[in-house]
Every structure is written in structure tokens, then in C-alpha cells.
Amino acid sequence: MTEQEIIRGCQEGKAQYQKELVVRFSPMLMTVSRRYSRDNESAKDNLQEAFIKIFRYIGRYKPTGSFNAWMRRIVINASLQSIDKACFKREISGLDELLDQPSTPADAYAHLGAEELMNLIDQLPNGFKQVFNLYVLEGYSHREISEVVGITESTSRSQLVRARNYLKKMLVKRDRIRV
Amino acid sequence: MSFEEHIRRNLNNHHSEVDTDALWNSIKDDIPTEKEDKRRRFLFFFTLISVSLGSIFILSQGDLDDPTYLSTKVEITTPSISSIEKYIDNVDTDAILSITKNTKKKRNLSQSKEFNKPLVKRSSTSKIKKANNSSSTIHKPTIVSSSNLNHSIPTDIQNQKFIEVLKDQIRTILPKQKEEELNIFAAELHQAEMIQASLLPEIAIEELEVPEVEDLEYEETEEIRAAFDDERDTKFTFGFSLGSGKVNNTFSPNFPSQREYVDKLNRLQKSSYYIDYSFDLMMAHKSGVYLKSGFLVQKNKTVFNPNSTLVEEVIQNQIPNLNVTGTVYALENGNQNEREETQEPVTTVMTSVYSRPQSLKSKSLTQTNYALPIILGYQFGKGNFKIGVETGVMVNLFSKIKGNINTPYKEQWGINLQQGLSLSYDITPEIALNLAGQYRFTPSSVTESKASYSLKQKSYGINLGLKFNISE
DSSP states (O other), X not given: OOHHHHHHHHHTTOHHHHHHHHHHHHHHHHHHHHHHSSSHHHHHHHHHHHHHHHHHHGGGOOTTSOHHHHHHHHHHHHHHHHSOTHHHHHXXXXXXXXXXXXXOOGGGTTTXXXXXXXXXXXXXXXXXXXXXXXXXXXOOOHHHHHHHHTOOHHHHHHHHHHHHHHHHXXXXXXXHHHO | OOHHHHHHHHHTTOOOOOOHHHHHHHHGGGOOOHHHHHHHHHHHHHHHHHHHHHHHHHHHTOOTTOGGGSOTTSOOOOOOHHHHHHHHHTBOHHHHHHTTOOOSOEEEGGGOHHXXXXXXXXSOOOOOOOOTTOOOOOOOOOOOOOTTOOOOOOOOHHHHHXXXXXXXXXXXXXXXXXXXXXXXXXXXHHHHHHHHHHHTTTSOGXXXXXXXXXXXXXXXXXXXXXXXXHHOSEEEEEEEEEEEEEEEEEEEESSGGGHHHHHHHHHTEEEEEEEEEEEEEEEEETTSEEEEEEEEEEEEEEEEOGGGOEXXXXXXXXXXXXXXXXXXXXXETTEEEEEEEEEOOOOOOEEEEXXXXXXXXXXXXXXXXXXXXXXXXXXXXXXXXXXXXXXXEEEEEEEEEEESSOOOBOSSOOEEEEEEEEEEEESSSSEEEEEEEEEEEOSSOSBOTTSSXXXXXXXXXXXXXXXXXXXX
């Protein structure tokens, strides 16, 4: 069953194609959902919500671009809607100690696989995590992030700087422990 | 390779483990089906069209009490001699004479409700059918209502003589009549009563003849006129109104590369409102059902936040073997640029977003829609106040669009659906003040399919207007 057939079948409301879409794309979309959710359970909830939206609006999807990108965006929006926007502001203060720029040797992260990287990013405070994911993994600009999550551009920039420093610090710490 | 590139490379292709069966089972019952949407749309329009057609049919039927609408299967009850005697004995001479009260205005009697109302008190409601071989009009006997005819004029001697003459005539004629003719005679007698009532002062009883109904006139009192107005089956009003309200625009991308741009259009709407003015003709049945149509001009204006100045080109993961051409827009320094974009078979992925300085000038979009409303409603009320509930369609005749946010718009984009609630107050019997609230929405996009985005609109608003009774 090709992607085009699945899309067409879903647009016609056929259950077998809808199930195939869930089976084929949920692992990829779950990764996206996990990145923007507090924990695994809320990631599942957000993914369910996103799938319902995908099936509701798939009739409007026109096959002139990436279906994956279209679905990812829905998952991101569904996940962002579920988080507490106040976390972006709360996490500005109290973490200034992270602003010193630790250097990050390449061998400190070269060995890290996807799951370890995800666990590492998961340890970021919630606001940092969302901004980091949107900027680094989704390619959003600070202006777009500010519009999507409802913060100012300068807040987005400072959250990103803090997220990077936080990650670097954690990497250095892990590297010391590993050694 | 930097740390962030390392993360991107690892995570963008990473798939998490998911229990897909459990996931499917948890969502399958909540998935909205296209069939349900279609069924809901079909039921809505089917109900709307059925109610509209039914109401048009009812309104076009006119007077439902007209005997010509009696079914041919209606049982014919032939009056007996004794019942006709009783009929004659019960002639309400006071009511007959009250019609002749002196007033200024004259009205054609044959068109009046009062003429069609027998001035005979009768307990039964026997059905009388128009005879095939007669041109006489037969009226269904009902109980006389003399509330609007409460002028007591003493019965004079001429009227008493007239009744006696009629009784003698009936006694002479009855044995010779067939059953059907008796029926006709009873009705003619009623007409004769009315004619006599209007002509008593002028004619001698011996010369009584039944004149053509169309020639009859009687002098009208204010009370009778009011009775005419109250009992008219269908009233016509002409109205005009001015309105204003809020518009909710929903922009959706027609091309994936326009998604970011369209998201901004949705988010950065600063304000959106409409003003409208309309003229309409309303046909209202005494049952409360009304049908309204006319001409409406609605002007929608949407202003976008000046911060929406961003240039972006997002072309991602294009699907091979597809060639689609469309117009792509970008906002640059407050101006909108456009170019043709052809999505050719590509295998590369490109994502680029460029920021540009903000413009201080707001962008706006103004639509002017000219429409034909077809509204069906039901009104009820007490005294001078009436409340109406209505629904219908606004058939778009043509549209004009101008502004800084341009895309191909349809010149004729179908229909708007409308629901509303109205409150009217009769200032005089001829003029009413009308306040109404409406909700309108476009079920389909107002832009062309080749446009970079589709646009659907909802609007909420109120209007205020006057209605003029033109039933005369």
C-alpha cells in the first residue's frame, strides 16, 4: 500500500487505510510527540489527539508537498496546546549559573544514540525543551516560535541559549562520569 | 559536525516504539467520517429546502378557508327545510345594519373578509360545496363575530319586511328544488342578506335582485378596516436595514509551501468586521411563517497586524513525480510579492526562512459582496411586539476584492448560510421597527482553487431597520 493510496483511502473514510496510516506513521510521530510532551503518557495522549485531527482534516490535504511534514505539524500543534505556557517564563530566572559557556568536545556526544539524546533533551526544563526542539529539529525561527508558543522573540532566544548551555553542561558531566 | 547537527541527524529519522493496535483501538471510534459530515450537510440542506418549499406552497395557496380548496371527497350535507327555516330565523339583523354605518372610505365588498363571513348565527359547520352548474359563490357558514361591528342601529321596518319576503320566497321555492340547488339557494340567501344590508336605504324590497358580486361596495368603518387587516391571510412588507458585526476569517493553505504564510495570516489578523445594508420584501402568512427576499450588500474588512512582515520560503520534502503550478506569495517590507511556483519532481529538501525589517503600515483586505437573500422564518408575539426566528441562504451574485493581501478570489462564490433572531415593534399599523441578530457562514472557500490559500468566513452581527406594510 503506497502513501498515496493510504491518503486517498483515508480521505474516503475507509477504516483499513486509516489503520494502515496509524501503523505506518505512529512510530515516527510518536518521536515528535515525545519531544514536546512532559512524559510518555502525555505523549501518547497528544498523539491520539493529533491522529483524530489528522483524520478530520485529511480531506483538505492536497498531495503537493510532504505528507510527513503536514502530520508532524499537527502533532507539534496538538502537543504544544497541551503544555502550560507559563513554563516558558518561569524558567528564565534561576538558571543563570548555566550561562557560562562550557566547551563541548565532539567525543562527548559522538557516541550518543537517538534514545540517549532524547533522554538528554527530556531532562531540559519544559520551556527550554520546546524552544530547543522547535529551533533545532523543526527549523523554526525565533519569530515563528514566539508566535507558536506565545512568547516574545527575546524570550525565545534566551531560552535557546540556556537550553544549549544546559545540554552542554550535562554532556560534560556525563563525560566525566563516563571517564 | 556540531552537537545540534548530531541531534538533528539522529532524531529526525528516529522512530519510537508504539503499540499501534492499542493506539488504533483507542482512536478508531472517535474518527469523524466523511460520510457523517456529508449526511449532516445533506440533512441540513434537505430540511431547509423542504421547509422552504412547504412554506412557499402554503403561502401561495392563499385563503385556506376558500371553499374551492375543499376536497371533492368532502361529504355534502344538504340542508333540510327546517334547517333553512332556522337559518332564516337566525339572521342577525343588527350586524347587517351595522355595516351600513356612515363613513368616508368605500371598499369593494366582494374582496372583503366581512363579506365572506355570513351574518348568520349557526351552531353546525356544515360543508357546502360549489355546485358544478352554478357560478354562485358559496361560503362556509361560521359563527358571526360582531366584536368589530358593535354599533347598534335599531332594526327598521324595512329590514323586517325584507326578511319576511325572503321567508315567503323560500317557502314557495323549496318544494321545487333539488338537493344541490337547495345548497346553492342557501348561499344565495346569505348573499342576498348582505346585499340587502348594503342597499336597504336605496332600493325597494319588491325590486330586490342579486347584483354581480364584483359591483358591491359598502361603507367602511375604522373597526371594519382593522378587522380586514387582522384577518388578511398574507401580508407584504417592504423593509430596509443597516447592520454591522464581527467577521472570523479562516485561511487554509492550498499549497504546502504556503502553510507558514497562511498560519501568519490566521494569527496576525488585527481586526475583522463588516457593515451591510439590505432591502427586502417579506411575505408573511397569518400562521406566522414568513418568506423574505431582496438585495444585500455586505462589506467585510480585515486588518492585519503590521508585524506580519516576514519573507519566507519553505519548500520541504516534495513528492517526486508531481508537477503542480500555483501562485506563491511572500510578505516583504509590508508589500506582497508573488511568483509562479512549479513543484517539479525533486528529491532534495530545502528549508529557508528569512526575516526582514518590520513595516509600520497595516495591511488590509476588503471584500464587497452583493447577494440575494432567501430567508424563511417564523414569527410570533403579542400586541405590538413580534419575535422572529429565521434561517436561509444568501446567494452571492458577485464579489469585489481589494487590499494588500491579494490572491485569486472567486467573483461568484456560491452561498452564505444564515441564521437569525429578530425583534420587531409596530410603531404604527403601517410601520415597524426591526432589530435582528444574524450568524452567517460560507460553507465553501471564497478563493479560487489555484489560489495560494482558501478562505472561509463566519460573521456575527446585528442590524436595525424599518418595515413598511404594503399589503393595501
